[in-house]
Amino acid sequence: MNNKHMIIIGLIIIIVILCIGIAYTMFGQQTEYITLNIVENGTTMEIPKDMKVKSINNDSGIVVLENENTIVITFNTINKSIPQIMGFANIKTPIFGNEYFGNVSINDPTVAGCSLKGECNAVYIGNNQTHDNIIVISKNKNIVDHIINSIKWKITEEPKKEVASSVESSPSAYAYKADGTPMYSQKEVDDYMLNKYGMVNYHVGDNGYIDMDEPGYDDAGHKINRSK
Structure with missing residues (x-):
């Protein structure tokens, strides 16, 4: 076998290895999702399957879920007092300021109640009809986009005021x-x-x-x- 053939075979091997690496990156590390009923009113969203409930604060109504690279915080304002609403605002404001999405830097993880620190992609979204408020923060923008796009708001009629x-x-x-x-x-x-x-x-x-x-x-x- 001459050198020319050896070079061609070597190039083919390199290309095959590269293709395997690309395929593994694209398909081998895909995130599995499950549907979660986030609050009692029926709103749902899809979150990574390995996310766990980190805390459920019955006093404030704030729920925190996380895994090693993503955190989800949910809050519903129905029947909540001003101190409870301010409790959620005290989480949202230090992260976002007056913005609602984009690249953020988590300098103090205790504010968000999570283990994430440093540069992340984050989105805050709320719905005035369902009274849901959701914060999603992740090192992976694709995960943020998937969670936000999967939200299905459940709108229920409120009792009429007399x-x-x-x-x-x-x-x-x-x-x-x-x-x-x-x-x-x-x-x-x-x-x-x-x-x-x-x-x-x-x-x-x-x-x-x-x-x-x-x-x-x-x-x-x-x-x-x-x-x-």
Whole structure:
């Protein structure tokens, strides 16, 4: 066998090895997913099969799942108090700031309640109709995309409020919107702020009006124009 034939055979062997390596990378390390019912209202999503429940905080309603390279945090605002909502905001805000997706750096894993640290890809998504809030963080962008794209929101009808009885039982309003419209319960305030602004920090001032504490807004909830 001459040198020419040996070189050709050697090249073929190299190509075969490369093809095996590429096939293993593409197909041998595929992530297996299972469908998870994330909250009691029926919303589902697909997560990697090896993810485990790290914590279920019954006081806050926050659920944390993770494996070695991915973390999923879920929270539903129905019947939740302001401290509970702020508890979720205290996880979301340090990670995302005012953004909702992109590359993030996890400098303090304890904030997210996970073992991940360093550069990750992350997405926060919420649904005002189901009241679900979901954070997905992973070293693998494909996993983030798969989880987010697999979400199937379960929208259920909320009980109708009896406005008349609410007003009669609360002659003094608990809080007022910026336009002076009164609201008569903590849940009405929570729902109003969540539907209008999403997960933001705020408080009810001594004068009974809602004051915004979120960066980028003034007390009345107007966005601050920093270009001026």
